[in-house]
Amino acid sequence: MRNIKLTIEYDGTNYHGWQIQPNAITIQTAIQDALTKITKTQTSIIGAGRTDTGVHAAGQVANFHTRSQMPLISFQKALNATLPRDIVVINAEEVSPDFHARFSAVSRCYRYTILNRAYPSALLRSSTYFFPESIEVRDADTACQSLVGKRDFSSFQRSGSERINSICEIYECRCWQDQDLVYFEIEADAFLRGMVRAIVGTILKLYDREDSVNQLHKILDARDRSVAGASVPPHGLSLLRVKY
Amino acid sequence: MRNIKLTIEYDGTNYHGWQIQPNAITIQTAIQDALTKITKTQTSIIGAGRTDTGVHAAGQVANFHTRSQMPLISFQKALNATLPRDIVVINAEEVSPDFHARFSAVSRCYRYTILNRAYPSALLRSSTYFFPESIEVRDADTACQSLVGKRDFSSFQRSGSERINSICEIYECRCWQDQDLVYFEIEADAFLRGMVRAIVGTILKLYDREDSVNQLHKILDARDRSVAGASVPPHGLSLLRVKY
Structure with a gap:
């Protein structure tokens, strides 16, 4: 075959x-x-x-x-x-016959796109999340980069999902801006359900506070979804690429 | 008021x-x-x-x-x-009270966007025209630039439309490529019905022939819609800006 x-x-x-x-x-x-x-x-x-x-x-x-x-x-x-x-x-x-799209993958990369301006967009309405509040992109990027490494992400796992192993290794995580658009990109060996949307939602609500990196890691350490922020909606998210 | x-x-x-x-x-x-x-x-x-x-x-x-x-x-x-x-x-x-969106405008600028690769796009399907044939962008741009000036565009007017004055002045007209996307942009004082789509469709079918600029101007001089090429579809077209 x-x-x-x-x-x-x-x-x-x-x-x-x-x-x-x-x-x-x-x-x-x-x-x-x-x-x-x-x-x-x-x-x-x-x-x-x-x-x-x-x-x-x-x-x-x-x-x-x-x-x-x-x-x-x-x-x-x-x-x-x-x-x-x-x-x-x-x-x-x-x-080759043993290639398996899921199990052979070494990493997946997701991108979350935010339209960050005062008014929405008609043409980008299905592919970006309209978020008019200001975003401190540099602080968000620092928080993102602090997630690189192997960690237990159960605080960012959708409640009700039953993944036994909640350890994921994040290879790259960053946030940057290009005009009205703010991007979050996360590459990891595996993702828990709803993980990207929970991380982005949490960082968006952290950025303007002092000591945001420590706060983010306190949430991680709690291993409890209820201490993290609300998830951002699905339509800003895209599975960008899978590496083998 | x-x-x-x-x-x-x-x-x-x-x-x-x-x-x-x-x-x-x-x-x-x-x-x-x-x-x-x-x-x-x-x-x-x-x-x-x-x-x-x-x-x-x-x-x-x-x-x-x-x-x-x-x-x-x-x-x-x-x-x-x-x-x-x-x-x-x-x-x-x-x-001011005398501002009139239509009559006060000095120019309108339209952009036509073509997805020029072998396979279509799910995410760009509503905003670009999928055209897998090769496009000689430099020749298309030369043809575009030859349209700058005041001319009778009745060859590019949708048949059945009754505009008495078919003279338009094109201020800028160009074609360029950015990765898989080919753009046509036309700025003019006024446009006849279906004019941009007829011009783009005609140029797409001219580019690979020798002497394309002369051919395009023969079509213009004919003042007859039936000698021009088929129009490209509407979903690649966008009214970019209006100047006052």
Whole structure:
């Protein structure tokens, strides 16, 4: 069987996240349905990151096994012709039989984008979080950088989610501004559910206080979701890339 | 009566263009309805450019007269709270009584954005025209620049539209590339209906032929829409700014 790796861009606005669910339209369902139609065989697909409802992806990665002999470029074209326009396959490549989009990944990188000005945007309304309060970007960046390393992130895990191992290693975490847009980018070996949105929401509410790095680490040490800040909404978040 | 000038950003995807029409939802209708609700008086608004169905705006300008004493910032906030999220007032200012958004304008500038790569984009699908064929950007730019000046543009006027004066003066016209995106920008004193989309569509089909500038000017001189190329679709077009 061939093992094919896809890189996928999607606008998550109209989907209940990546993962298959009963009675809800998800990205995984849409791609599996398209693959099943194209290969005429029930085909399932493994994703690198389970993005939540409303979260986007610029570079989600997934793989599937198939007996189809269709050339890669035809797979990509057939998928893009079959999928709804808010899901696009940007690359298709053949990988070794043991490649697993989720377990082979060494890191995932998420970006959170904030529109930071006095009035909202019509054109960016689905891809940025409109936050008109002032942001001390330099302080936010310092707080971000203090998260690099291996830590227990249970304070930033969505309550109700049951991940036994809540240790994640953050490789890079930064915040910067480009005109009206403020970006947070976090690269880690793994993420807990809702982790990026909880971290960004917490930092946004910390920045203007003295000693924000210590405060952030007190929240981390508490290992209790209720001490961290409210999560920012999903539509500012995008799975940027996955490394193997 | 106060005369208030608004600068407006909109995603034209779900509208039948700017101008009021019976039995169709337009941007002008949406804004007038919001103003009427806010001021509790039937209020009409004058727009600088009549964008077509599906065309966007980063900086449409409009004005309206009102007896309301509401501060400008409250007008802007009330409008943004009342309008659907795909229409945003980015600025509101008081102007002299004789200011007329359409007749006082000295120029309008439109931008057309093309996604020029082998596969489409999920995130840019509503704001760019996916055109996978190669574009000779330098030649397209030369053709663009040859349009600067005062000319009869009836070859690029939508058939069926009845503008008596088809002379427009183009102040600036250029084409450039930034990674996967190719931009066309045209600034002129006035535009005929469908003019930008007809010019871009024509240039896209000219570029690879020798003597493209002469060819373009032969089309201009014909003053006949049927000799020009097919128009590119509306969703790549945006009214960028209006000068007074």
